[in-house]
Amino acid sequence: MLAPGDRFERYVVDAVLGHGGYATVYRVHDAAAPDRVAALKILDEQHRHQAQVARLRREFELARGLDHPHIVKVFERGAGWLTMEVVDDAVTTLVDRDARLAALGQIADALDYTHNRAVVHCDVKPANIRVAALRAVLIDFGVAHSMTDDIGRRPTDAEMSLPYAAPELITGHAPVSATDEYALACTTVELLTGAPPFTDDSRMGLIRAHLHQQPPRWSRQFSWLPRVFDSILAKALAKDPADRYRSCREFVSLVTRALR
Numbered sequence: 001m002l003a004p005g006d007r008f009e010r011y012v013v014d015a016v017l018g019h020g021g022y023a024t025v026y027r028v029h030d031a032a033a034p035d036r037v038a039a040l041k042i043l044d045e046q047h048r049h050q051a052q053v054a055r056l057r058r059e060f061e062l063a064r065g066l067d068h069p070h071i072v073k074v075f076e077r078g079a080g081w082l083t084m085e086v087v088d089d090a091v092t093t094l095v096d097r098d099a100r101l102a103a104l105g106q107i108a109d110a111l112d113y114t115h116n117r118a119v120v121h122c123d124v125k126p127a128n129i130r131v132a133a134l135r136a137v138l139i140d141f142g143v144a145h146s147m148t149d150d151i152g153r154r155p156t157d158a159e160m161s162l163p164y165a166a167p168e169l170i171t172g173h174a175p176v177s178a179t180d181e182y183a184l185a186c187t188t189v190e191l192l193t194g195a196p197p198f199t200d201d202s203r204m205g206l207i208r209a210h211l212h213q214q215p216p217r218w219s220r221q222f223s224w225l226p227r228v229f230d231s232i233l234a235k236a237l238a239k240d241p242a243d244r245y246r247s248c249r250e251f252v253s254l255v256t257r258a259l260r
Helices: 050-064 097-116 177-193 203-212 227-236 248-259
Strands: 011-019 023-030 033-043 074-078 081-084 129-132 135-138
Touching: 011 033, 033 050, 050 074, 050 081, 097 129, 097 135, 097 177, 097 248, 177 227, 177 248, 227 248
Parallel strands: none
Antiparallel strands: 011 023, 023 033, 033 081, 074 081, 129 135
């Protein structure tokens, strides 16, 4: 790992922002222009195989083709690295319920935008939503699916975030826009109640819950949640993607209206 003050290409490392399963993200500045900051994502040494380098390149290309205020902006890439805008805070740092609902609305807009361009994110979860001031940003298109030129590719078991994975993703079917809606619904429940809809200590337990278990009735657990919330979430979490809402924006709008 790099340390503050280290150089990488033309960048100087300021701090470590985070480390995932295969890469580390640093806050950096341009050595020639210190006020020009970026987030630098670098594949770990043990994850620089051809497939992982291609995955990072693909993440860059997909994100670069999307121009939306609530989708992370990428700047440049090299072999095993890319730079993108810095959005420092996790969505979980928002303490106000209305602020979280506003962030979810912005991410819903971003997802509908990507779906209209035949891209499914495939990894919507709180960790992939960052916030700065009043702006929420969707990040990490590493397992995104292009419905136009990527027909044969599916996220693997290792790439799935199981607490948010739609049944069709788990069973190996092609992701569709409703796949992101399911994950957004799981994210919504977690941001409002503190936990995703299905929790289990085992991987197989989570899989069984997504495939066969009906969503909880949260209004029985939280007095501030109306019963209509249960109905809204039940549709967004339908096992069959055809039974979910027509758009992410429609889903979040209904949740917001129910809670205000």
